[in-house]
Amino acid sequence: xxxxxxxxxxxxxxxxxxxxxxxxxxxxxxxxxxxxxxxxxxxxxxxxxxxxxxxxxxxxxxxxxxxxxxxxxxxxxxxxxxxxxxxxxxxxxxxxxxxxxxxxxxxxxxxxxxxxxxxxxxxxxxxxxxxxxxxxxxxxxxxxxxxx
Numbered sequence: 001x002x003x004x005x006x007x008x009x010x011x012x013x014x015x016x017x018x019x020x021x022x023x024x025x026x027x028x029x030x031x032x033x034x035x036x037x038x039x040x041x042x043x044x045x046x047x048x049x050x051x052x053x054x055x056x057x058x059x060x061x062x063x064x065x066x067x068x069x070x071x072x073x074x075x076x077x078x079x080x081x082x083x084x085x086x087x088x089x090x091x092x093x094x095x096x097x098x099x100x101x102x103x104x105x106x107x108x109x110x111x112x113x114x115x116x117x118x119x120x121x122x123x124x125x126x127x128x129x130x131x132x133x134x135x136x137x138x139x140x141x142x143x144x145x146x147x148x
Contacts, residue, residue, distance in 0.1 A: 003087050004080040006119050007101045009109035013038045014047070014067050020056050021063035023047050034098050034110070037071045041106045045071030046098065077102050078111060084119075087111055 012030045014023055016037050026035055027049065037045040047067050055061070055070040076094045078087045080103040090099055091113060101109040 001084045001119075002080070003078050003082045003084060003101055003111055004103075004109070006084060006115050007080070007109035007111045008115060009101075011036050011100065011107055011110045013107065015039060016044055016066065016068035016071075018067045019063060020052065020061065020065050020067065020070065023067050024052065024063070032110075035067075036100055036107055036110065037067050038107055043075060043077065043100055043102065043107050044068065045073040046075050046100065047071045048098070075100055079103065080108050084116075088116070091116070 012026055012032050012034075013036045014026060016039055018037075023035055027033065034046055034048040036043060037047060045068065047070055051070045051072060056065065059070070061069060076090055076096055077100045078090055080101050087099060091097075097113045099111045100107055101111055
């Protein structure tokens with residue numbers, strides 16, 4: 001399985017000159033904990049909720065400060081066609097929670113720890129379904145009605 005099969009796409013992106021108010025608005029609207037900072041489709045950095053708290057408000061910056069003032073520029077990435085195991089290694093090696101996904105130097109998605117958890121849970125569900133049916137000796141369906 002490759003990264004593109006599990007990643008979240010499209011990524012939430014802002015320009016380097018986007019104000020922090022805009023960054024927060026985009027994160028809130030999309031229910032994400034980070035936005036990618038891109039310029040002409042190329043990745044320049046990432047702004048996480050922690051960056052906003054520590055470097056933004058914690059650093060005395062207001063909502064009019066620019067994204068590139070608080071972003072982390074040294075972003076670890078994975079390729080869309082990379083094997084999922086390489087993403088697991090990147091997460092273990094770096095301790096980050098989000099990996100921008102690139103295809104020919106263009107950002108196409110984001111792979112998060114949560115995406116990997118969901119993949120693992122889906123795999124468990126696929127395995128447990130047949131086991132549960134054989135234990136219960138009945139096919140899945142609605143619960144039986146009670147006479148109450």
